[in-house]
Amino acid sequence: MAWPRSWGSLSLLALWGMGIPAPPASAQLELEAQLGRSQVVLPGRDCPACDLTGAVLAGVDLRGANLKEAILKQANLQAANLSQAILNLADLRGANLSSADQGGAFLWEADLSRANLQQANLTGANLQVANLSEADLRGAVLAGADLTGANLRQADLRGADLRGAFLEEADLTGALYNAQTRLDPTFNPKTRGMVFVK
Numbered sequence: 801m802a803w804p805r806s807w808g809s810l811s812l813l814a815l816w817g818m819g820i821p822a823p824p825a826s827a828q829l830e831l832e833a834q835l836g837r838s839q840v841v842l843p844g845r846d847c848p849a850c851d852l853t854g855a856v857l858a859g860v861d862l863r864g865a866n867l868k869e870a871i872l873k874q875a876n877l878q879a880a881n882l883s884q885a886i887l888n889l890a891d892l893r894g895a896n897l898s899s900a901d902q903g904g905a906f907l908w909e910a911d912l913s914r915a916n917l918q919q920a921n922l923t924g925a926n927l928q929v930a931n932l933s934e935a936d937l938r939g940a941v942l943a944g945a946d947l948t949g950a951n952l953r954q955a956d957l958r959g960a961d962l963r964g965a966f967l968e969e970a971d972l973t974g975a976l977y978n979a980q981t982r983l984d985p986t987f988n989p990k991t992r993g994m995v996f997v998k
Contacts, residue, residue: 858896883921913951957981958997967992
């Protein structure tokens with residue numbers, strides 16, 4: 801299997817800590833050469849500002865990891881454990897985060913546009929000023945999440961649980977919801993520009 805060049809900012813120790821096997825010997829020299837030109841990653845799961853574009857990290861345990869400003873465009877993080885992880889300013893455009901556990905994660909100003917977040921757990925997550933435009937949040941749990949100032953334009957919220965979520969100044973224009981979407985009784989989706997789908 802060819803290893804993506806984008807993994808050059810990860811140390812071998814960080815890869816092992818993330819449960820990812822070391823690259824084959826033929827690719828290891830190239831990886832180590834790239835590491836010489838990149839930041840040093842300390843033991844553990846931390847990898848701030850790493851470029852993991854298109855990485856396959858399905859089911860990986862990244863609880864509490866520091867991935868601030870990481871580039872995870874089109875990455876596969878299906879069923880990954882990202883609870884309490886720091887993903888502030890991270891680029892997760894088009895990433896697959898379906899069924900991922902992001903409870904209590906820090907996603908301040910993260911770009912999750914067009915991301916697949918179906919059935920994801922975002923309970924209590926900090927999504928202030930995050931970009932969730934056109935994100936697929938069907939069946940996602942956002943109970944108690946802070947979505948202050950978030951962009952949810954045209955997001956799919958059918959069946960999502962938004963009870964107790966902070967939605968002050970959030971842009972919900974064109975966001976889809978249905979009878980299964982759970983909202984606080986005082987919240988009026990129509991006045992926020994949301995679209996009901998049967």
